[in-house]
Amino acid sequence: MAAAGTLAERLGSPRRTHPPERGLYLWLAPDGLSLCQAAGPAMCMRAEFVSGVQGYRSARQRHQHEAVVRACGITHQHCPWVVDATAGLGRDAFVLASAGARVTLLERSPVVHALLTDGLQRATAAGAGERTGRMHAHAVDAVDWLTGAAGDVSPAVVYLDPMYSGRRRGAAGKELALLQALLTDTTDEPALLARARAVATERVVVKRHRHAAPLADQPPDYHLPGRSTRFDVYRTRNA
Template sequence: MVAAADADPAAAQALARRLGVELCQTTPATGLYLWLDASGLALCQAGRPPMSMRADFISGAQGYRAAHHGHHREAIARACGIRRGHRPWIVDATAGLGRDAFVLATAGAPVTLLERSAVVHALLVDGLQRATTGGAADRTARMDCRHADATEWLAQDVGDESPAVIYLDPMYSGRRRAAAGKELALLQALLMPATDESVLLERARVAAMDRVVVKRHRHARPLDDQTPDYHLPGRSTRFDVYRTRKD
């Protein structure tokens, strides 16, 4: 990890210790590295051209989406059962950079985000902190970000505290690719092979009190070839809904 001159030295040292990485003063000539400056944390790749990405909720495409879309009308919100007067607890079991979770939180739902990569989790936490101080505290307050493996977390016996909805976007496996080009390249270089999708879906269907929602490419086969109860199509993606009502 590289800390810029304007980075908080104590924060940089604490983050490096938490992630178990070396804190350096110069950028490497090759490979991936974390960059911390006054604007926050970024994942970078050395080379020509260099690439970098941050978790960003209040500017760029995500900021536009949050400001202009009718969140209750978005397909993801409808698939998760959000409507006026009904905002179920949702677990985003494959949180990544948290874009979909932020939309769900903006629509009013409490969302628990699970991310198994320590680096992606750090990027996500950094993005949420910046969003909190940047005017989105009302939405980030509904987002509980945890560093956890979803298959293990979902196997816990939480009884009556089980989430109503579990949301899955297995975006790093198969032909489905949800991230933008440069972000996808960085994440593919960073991450291990995806969790077994059949196990993840099975545990989600056991744990969810009301439904499991799976984001897929519009023309992709259902996850683990399990036919959903219904789906909501979009231009390039669709949301497969598996009902699990247990009350």
């Protein structure tokens, strides 16, 4: 399959016809790209926007009521440019785009970026092009990108969802375990928050576990609580 060879070359990884006996691997099938674990309990994950849990979330058409939408200040009358600086698999970014925002997704892991790009392409083919058309993914370090954006047109909102440890149940817990196994290096959270606050013209929004300390121990201006997570909102000096 030519697509598999192109992907392997881009990621600098060997191409195999069968899964390895151990470790993580990418599996490219006709229905999409997945990250899988070879040993232990069989686990695979991929970026999904129009089916599964995310599809149900999107199909409810209640985007304006989502906490992440309210935290980012998105309304029917105001659809700011949002930079999702820790994009991951893009689920919250898809909700923001569904609410009308233009979203720039930054993901430093080439593997996660490949999963994200594949999910966006499949969602577009499935009829979600109006929403995915407002999402633009980049394989780049967020601090570097935000530093470069400081002298250009700046985003209104920077959204941060640093991967935090903590107990998660079901599919979310399995996916977190896979991501933690893949992403061994840690984010410089103080630098990321400081850069985001310097660039955003309206606010910085940080997703946290409900009982977690504020990111980099920087107290927010206010927060929106939920059952398991909360959104800390930092008004910026540019607002």
